[in-house]
Amino acid sequence: MPQPQPSLRRIDPDILRPQGRGGVLILCEHASNHVPGELDGLGLAPALLERHIAHDIGAAAVAQRLSALLDAPAVLARVSRLVIDVNRAPAAPDLIPVRSDGVEIPGNRALPAAARQARLDAFFAPFHEAAAALLEAMLRRGERPAVIGIHSFTPRMNGAFRPWHVGFLHNRDGRLFRLLRDRLRARWDLEIGDNEPYSGRDLYYSMHRHGEARGLLQTVIEIRQDLVTATEGQEEWAERLALCLREAGVARNARDDSRTD
Numbered sequence: 001m002p003q004p005q006p007s008l009r010r011i012d013p014d015i016l017r018p019q020g021r022g023g024v025l026i027l028c029e030h031a032s033n034h035v036p037g038e039l040d041g042l043g044l045a046p047a048l049l050e051r052h053i054a055h056d057i058g059a060a061a062v063a064q065r066l067s068a069l070l071d072a073p074a075v076l077a078r079v080s081r082l083v084i085d086v087n088r089a090p091a092a093p094d095l096i097p098v099r100s101d102g103v104e105i106p107g108n109r110a111l112p113a114a115a116r117q118a119r120l121d122a123f124f125a126p127f128h129e130a131a132a133a134l135l136e137a138m139l140r141r142g143e144r145p146a147v148i149g150i151h152s153f154t155p156r157m158n159g160a161f162r163p164w165h166v167g168f169l170h171n172r173d174g175r176l177f178r179l180l181r182d183r184l185r186a187r188w189d190l191e192i193g194d195n196e197p198y199s200g201r202d203l204y205y206s207m208h209r210h211g212e213a214r215g216l217l218q219t220v221i222e223i224r225q226d227l228v229t230a231t232e233g234q235e236e237w238a239e240r241l242a243l244c245l246r247e248a249g250v251a252r253n254a255r256d257d258s259r260t261d
Contacts, residue, residue, distance in 0.1 A: 008038055008122040013130050014076040016064065022072035023143060023251050025135055027206050028150045029087040029127070031060035031076040042082055043106030052154040053100040054080045058228030063150040065238035070251050073134045077127050082108070084119045086127045087149070087206050095124075101157065131210050146176055146250045147211030149220035152228055153197045165227060166237075167193030169200030169220035171208060176217040176250065183244040197222060217250060 014031070033054035035041050041049070048054065060076055067074040077086050081097075082105055088095040096116060098108045138145045149169075155162055166184070168177040181192050195201065200220060204212070211218025221241065228234045245251035 008036065008118050010122045010126060011036065011078050012126045013078055014074075015130055015134070016067045016074040016076070017071060018073050018134060018137070020067070020071040020073045021141075021143075022067075022070035023145055024070055024072040024245060025131070025138065025145045025147045025210070026063050026067055026072055026074035026150060027131055027147065027210065028056075028059055028063040028074065028076040029085070029206055030056035030081045030151060031063065032078045033080045034078055035080050035083055039083060039107055042108060044082075044103075048103060049080065049082075051103075052152075052225060053103055054082050056152040057154075057225045058223070058234050059150050059152045061231070061234040062152075062223065062228055062238050062241075065235055066150065066241055069238060069242040070245065072251070073138070075127060075131045075134065077123075079123045084123050086124050087203070089205050090120060090124065092205075101154075128206075128209065131206070135210055135214075144216060146217040146245075147207060148176070148218065149207055151220055151222045152225045153222045155224055155226050157197070162197045162224065163191050164193035164196050164222075165190040165224055167196040167222040169195055169198070169204060169207070169222065170218075171200045171204045171212060173212055173218065176219040179217075179248040179250065180219065180221070180241070180244050183247050184240065187243075188240070193222070 033049045035049060063074050063076060066072065082100065084096050085094065096108050096111060096119060098105055135145065153162060153167070168181060170177045184190055184192060200207065207218045207220055223237055228237055242251065
């Protein structure tokens, strides 16, 4: 007989600078490792929730600092991607993962359809509703903002070293990737990944929904986690990205989305 599932309290994302005029909307889907108490830690030891499987280490701090530097609105999720990954399509098989980097997630096994829907309603929908509302407000103000995702990736995955300092994900539109890649290369000696450590052609849900589908400049920025674990690195990368976005004209004036350089 199916076990009764706990009711879930809605958790809205953190919203920073909703009136910001920086010309950029920042999304940070994996900002938190929080597991609501109703889910009893998903059956995991607390130490596992400190690992990269539960959140993108350093990403929240980079997003917060970048939002401040650019006066840009930002949306940061407040639940762990092990609870539900808001950067997956609602029907995706790994929306609620049963395994991550070799770790079994007991609280996600054999999840009834009603429990899956409860997580969509309580955690997934609030994030995307907030992102859509901010974007609509920016468009009403006459802006055509760029949409960027701030993520980080573990230096080792499945035993393999990932050498890139930063990677950019894109799908059908690589304009913003090229704008940022060229400026980062011109200033710093960096190993930059093009659709690394995985491809935006395979995984691009938030960027497609809020940016690509509207014809806006968009990209996901993936920074290697060992570079943004400490405060110094978080600030350094936020400042680098802010500088490059300004130099590219994206953060100063995002009304012209016809750029092709």
